[in-house]
Amino acid sequence: MDLFASDVQLLDRIYGQHYDIERPKLILVSCIVAALNGVKGRLAAERPLSDVGLPFCYEILQASEKTVMKVAEQFAVFLADLGLKRVFGVPGTENLPLIEALMGQGVDYVLVAHESAAGFMADATAYLTGGLQACVVTRGPGASNLLTGIASAHYDNSPVLAITGEVERKRRERFSHQAMDLDALYAPASKASIYVTAENAATMLARAASIALSEPAGVVRIGLSGAEAGRDSVGQVEAVQVAPVGPPAEAELERVVSGSERPFLLLGAEVWRARQTGAVARLAEHLGAPVAVTARAKGVFPESHPLYCGVVSLYQDAPIRAVMDRSDLILVVGVNGGEFFVDWKHSTPVASLSMVKADPFFQSKAHAQGALDHGISRLLCLPTRIGWGEAAGRECRSEIERLFEEKESSTDALSPQATARVLRDSLPLDTIVTSDVGSHKLVVGQIWRASGPGRFITSSVVSAMGGGIPAAIAASLEAGTTPVVAVVGDGGSS
Ligand SMILES: Cc1ncc(C[n+]2csc(CCOP(=O)(O)OP(=O)(O)O)c2C)c(N)n1
Numbered sequence: 001m002d003l004f005a006s007d008v009q010l011l012d013r014i015y016g017q018h019y020d021i022e023r024p025k026l027i028l029v030s031c032i033v034a035a036l037n038g039v040k041g042r043l044a045a046e047r048p049l050s051d052v053g054l055p056f057c058y059e060i061l062q063a064s065e066k067t068v069m070k071v072a073e074q075f076a077v078f079l080a081d082l083g084l085k086r087v088f089g090v091p092g093t094e095n096l097p098l099i100e101a102l103m104g105q106g107v108d109y110v111l112v113a114h115e116s117a118a119g120f121m122a123d124a125t126a127y128l129t130g131g132l133q134a135c136v137v138t139r140g141p142g143a144s145n146l147l148t149g150i151a152s153a154h155y156d157n158s159p160v161l162a163i164t165g166e167v168e169r170k171r172r173e174r175f176s177h178q179a180m181d182l183d184a185l186y187a188p189a190s191k192a193s194i195y196v197t198a199e200n201a202a203t204m205l206a207r208a209a210s211i212a213l214s215e216p217a218g219v220v221r222i223g224l225s226g227a228e229a230g231r232d233s234v235g236q237v238e239a240v241q242v243a244p245v246g247p248p249a250e251a252e253l254e255r256v257v258s259g260s261e262r263p264f265l266l267l268g269a270e271v272w273r274a275r276q277t278g279a280v281a282r283l284a285e286h287l288g289a290p291v292a293v294t295a296r297a298k299g300v301f302p303e304s305h306p307l308y309c310g311v312v313s314l315y316q317d318a319p320i321r322a323v324m325d326r327s328d329l330i331l332v333v334g335v336n337g338g339e340f341f342v343d344w345k346h347s348t349p350v351a352s353l354s355m356v357k358a359d360p361f362f363q364s365k366a367h368a369q370g371a372l373d374h375g376i377s378r379l380l381c382l383p384t385r386i387g388w389g390e391a392a393g394r395e396c397r398s399e400i401e402r403l404f405e406e407k408e409s410s411t412d413a414l415s416p417q418a419t420a421r422v423l424r425d426s427l428p429l430d431t432i433v434t435s436d437v438g439s440h441k442l443v444v445g446q447i448w449r450a451s452g453p454g455r456f457i458t459s460s461v462v463s464a465m466g467g468g469i470p471a472a473i474a475a476s477l478e479a480g481t482t483p484v485v486a487v488v489g490d491g492g493s494s
Contacts, residue, residue, distance in 0.1 A: 071201045072229040075163070076101035078205050078237050082132055086110050086125075086477065087163075088118035089146075092138020094165025097229040099136060110477070112470065115142055119149020119162070120459070120467035121474035124434065126158035127296075128454050128478050130273065132209055133158070139165035139225075140178030144185060148464050151189035154219035155338060155461035156296055157269065159212040162190065166223035169195060186221040193221040197228050202235035214243035215355040217273065245274075245355045248370030248378075256351045256366040257287070257331060258382045264327035264348070265289040266312065269296035269460075270334025270355055270372060272453045279376045280333060281305070286380050288387015289331065290396070292320045294339040295441075296460045299450030307389040309396040313340045315442035319399040323392045324348060330362075334372055337361025338461035353379075404447060416440055420447040423485065431483045432475045434458065436468030436492030444487045468492045 069077065075098055079087070086108040091099055099109050112118045115137045122133040137146045143164035153160045164186075167179040183193040192211050194204050208220040257263060265284050271277060277300045284291045284307050291301050292309045301308055309320045324330055324346055332352040337344070337359040344361055351366040352358060353375040358367035368375050408418045420443045423433070429451045435441040435458040450456045457475060459467045472486035 068232045070097070070101070070229065071196065071198050071224070071231055071233045072097040072101040073104070074201055074233045074237060075205065075224070075229075076105040076107060078209075079134055079161075080105040080107050082209065082240070084132070084134060087134045087136045088112055088121040088474070089136040090115050090118070090138065090142055092142050092165055094139045094167075094224065094226040094229075095136050095142075095163070097226055098163065098224065101229075102136070109136070110474075115145035116147070116149040116466055117470035119146050119151070119153050119160070120464075120470040121149075122160045123149065123153035123156060123158045123459075123467070124457050124471035124474040125478050126153065126160055127156075127272075127457055128475060130275070131159070132161065132213055134161040134163055136163045137165065139167055139182075140180055143182050144180065147185065147189060148462075149467065149470070150186075150219050150221075152459040152462040152464045152467060154189045154191075155336075156459065157217045157273065157336065158219075159209075159217040160219045161208055161212060162186070162219050162221045164221060164223055166195060166225050168225035168227045171225075171227075182221065182223055186219075190219040190221045193223070195223040198231035199234050201228075201233045202237050206238035206240050209240045210242055213240065215245055215270075215273075245371045247374035248353065248368035250366070250368045252366040253351055253353060253368035253375070254378055254382060256329065256349075257379055260327075260329035260331075261385070262327045262388050263287050263289045263329045263331050263385070264324050265291045265307075266324075266330055266332045266335055267291060267293045267297050267300055268333065268335025268339070268354075269294065269300075270336075271297055271300045274334065274355065274372045276334075276372045276376065277301070277453055279373055283333075283376050283379055284389070286382075286384050287331075288385045288389045290323055290327075290389040290392040292317075292324070294335055294460065295445050295456070295458055296336070296339060297334075297453075298445065298448075298456040299453040302452075303449050305393075307387070307393045309393050310400050311446050313342070314445040315439070316400050316403045316446055319396045319403075321346070323396055326392070332362055332364065333376075335359070335362070336461060341463070400446065416443045417447070420444040420487075423487070424449050427485060428483050431455070431485055432457065432472075432479060434468050434471040434475060434484065434486045436486070436488040437463045437465045438489035438491055440487050440489050465489075465491045 084107055088110045118135040122135050126133040150162045186193045194208055196204050208222055212220045267280055271280050290309050291307050292312045293301055298311055312320055327348055330348050330350045332350055334354050350362045350364045352364040353368045357369055358364050404417045408415050424447055433448050433456050435444050437459055441458055457471045468486045468488040472484045476484045
């Protein structure tokens with residue numbers, strides 16, 4: 001498909017959209033902190049669809065009055081029905097029909113400067129909402145630019161459809177401009193890569209969403225050429241069927257936990273994906289166990305709770321590690337071992353519960369795979385324990401605070417530690433903090449007090465620089481008037 005004057009009009013329309021940012025604040029400190037207080041960005045179409053006058057737009061409008069839909073419209077209706085309010089990307093030759101169809105369904109197209117940001121934004125939105133999100137980028141360089149952000153989403157288990165343009169496969173032998181083997185490119189950063197045609201769209205759309213949403217959640221790439229997007233789809237879209245996670249079959253976990261006198265509870269991002277924050281709090285109290293979380297699970301356990309120790313695999317986690325070493329069992333619930341950037345060196349035995357198979361990182365002596373609510377309710381049937389947790393938690397938190405103060409007082413300059421504490425002490429409690437990757441993440445991730453789950457967003461397993469500001473914009477779009485602050489270093493701000 002070549003660019004016609006009408007395509008140029010559509011590009012003009014997309015690029016002519018604007019963010020309406022209310023009360024923007026920029027605070028410059030030792031690292032750059034962009035405070036996006038109440039960003040109300042909304043990329044609404046400024047002109048009605050009928051003003052655009054594109055040939056394919058006309059066809060789409062015609063199609064909606066018929067039972068047969070163009071593939072682009074079928075995509076748009078499908079995504080709108082799944083509740084997507086916006087998709088993220090940069091337009092190009094192949095994806096113009098889809099963007100137009102999405103706008104026609106009231107799904108905003110959030111334009112980014114570089115496609116990687118689209119991946120980070122979809123990740124942040126999926127993290128906050130728990131629902132499927134999507135990026136819509138063009139073929140070749142659009143697809144390759146998206147990869148870092150989308151890999152971050154995938155490895156942090158966010159359900160995202162990476163809808164990339166693709167040179168029509170029938171045409172590939174005689175047209176190779178911007179043609180890449182996108183199945184191969186996306187293989188390490190997706191659960192599946194699907195080339196959609198008018199013949200398979202109805203089946204493949206539902207299948208892609210089902211795969212992305214089923215545990216372990218992740219990315220599915222969909223390749224769609226402009227030509228296929230403009231054809232009549234064969235058939236009606238099938239239902240999305242998320243694979244159910246049943247109760248754990250194994251009873252070994254209960255046996256191991258019942259034999260422990262000083263259990264330690266380590267919580268991961270699955271707890272938030274499965275919305276089991278209340279259940280893990282009850283479990284910690286039942287076992288009297290001190291609790292630590294990973295960066296992607298920050299806020300799933302109340303940070304003011306007496307059993308709370310802090311975040312592992314971030315700055316100054318040594319006091320937490322020492323408590324883990326004093327325990328006689330580390331109970332790991334829903335943790336992805338990829339979040340740890342150093343080897344697991346604890347000799348204390350590990351038992352684990354997760355919706356997915358055992359992560360070899362922890363070398364668990366007992367693993368129960370299944371729904372967290374079932375697994376936790378079985379553990380709640382074990383006799384309650386006289387806890388050692390509150391003393392351990394208190395000790396841990398005051399030691400981490402002391403280490404931060406020590407670092408702050410060792411310099412006259414404004415240190416990252418002091419900066420992070422100023423943010424913590426001055427921002428409204430419900431603020432969402434997003435962090436880019438660098439030493440600032442290690443500092444702010446530990447010291448920021450998340451008032452609940454979804455109040456701290458960062459790239460964890462892939463730990464990719466560049467996501468801090470896009471995640472903050474995405475969070476602002478999603479969270480309305482909730483204050484959002486992006487903490488970034490020089491690297492992530494460029
Ligand atoms: C995309 C990407 N490139 C490179 C890295 C490796 N890396 C991790 S932190 C970092 C430096 C970050 O520096 P800055 O943004 O200034 O933050 P600071 O460490 O000073 O807080 C680099 C290059 C990465 N994680 N991701």
